[in-house]
Amino acid sequence: MIANVITVSVGLLALTYFVIVGVSYPVGAGTVSNTINAGGNGASWDKFTPQNVTINAGESVTWINPMQVLEPHTATFVKDKEMIPPLVAPFSVPNNTEFKPAISAPNVEPTIMPDNTNPNNKLVITDNLRASAPVVIDNTKTNVTYLQPNSKYSFVGDESYVNSGWIFPMGQIPPGAPPITSFTVTFENPGTYYYLCAIHPWMSGTVMVN
Ligand SMILES: [Cu+2]
Numbered sequence: 001m002i003a004n005v006i007t008v009s010v011g012l013l014a015l016t017y018f019v020i021v022g023v024s025y026p027v028g029a030g031t032v033s034n035t036i037n038a039g040g041n042g043a044s045w046d047k048f049t050p051q052n053v054t055i056n057a058g059e060s061v062t063w064i065n066p067m068q069v070l071e072p073h074t075a076t077f078v079k080d081k082e083m084i085p086p087l088v089a090p091f092s093v094p095n096n097t098e099f100k101p102a103i104s105a106p107n108v109e110p111t112i113m114p115d116n117t118n119p120n121n122k123l124v125i126t127d128n129l130r131a132s133a134p135v136v137i138d139n140t141k142t143n144v145t146y147l148q149p150n151s152k153y154s155f156v157g158d159e160s161y162v163n164s165g166w167i168f169p170m171g172q173i174p175p176g177a178p179p180i181t182s183f184t185v186t187f188e189n190p191g192t193y194y195y196l197c198a199i200h201p202w203m204s205g206t207v208m209v210n
Pocket residue numbers: 039046072073074197198199200203
């Protein structure tokens with residue numbers, strides 16, 4: 001019993017020491033971590049964990065997907081709401097454009113609709129590469145740079161869009177999908193960087209850079 005009391009007391013003393021003397025981490029600003037789980041298992045399947053992290057300028061953060069089921073997530077930084085990428089989008093093509101399946105699965109067909117703004121054209125709905133691929137768009141919103149899967153990107157801070165692409169759980173990449181299982185960002189400048197998941201936009205987090 002006495003030994004336990006002493007142990008607890010020493011522990012409290014040590015804790016007090018770190019609280020009073022040790023300490024440079026901002027309290028309550030977020031966890032210090034360089035790895036963030038995009039999604040998880042059980043109740044954390046649609047959360048970033050930790051949700052808020054604090055690092056110093058020049059440090060990196062890596063997003064991975066630890067899920068046991070095949071559910072992708074993204075880490076997507078948008079400067080304003082206009083840059084939130086839809087997962088699919090309509091594109092206008094001439095009416096005589098044919099779409100032939102390029103895979104052997106028999107049960108596929110593109111979604112095609114009339115283009116009400118142009119009778120010579122029709123609309124085909126395709127997936128949005130800017131949501132699913134690793135990509136950066138600069139502060140002018142015009143210069144688009146696609147990154148390699150599992151890229152390391154140096155975030156300056158004024159980019160209008162930085163996206164991880166679909167991060168899959170390790171060993172669970174579907175056939176034909178870009179083999180993305182991580183995304184690493186080096187934050188070059190101080191600031192608070194908000195991000196969300198393009199697939200589940202209620203998933204969000206922040207990286208606070210001192
Ligand atoms: Cu997600």
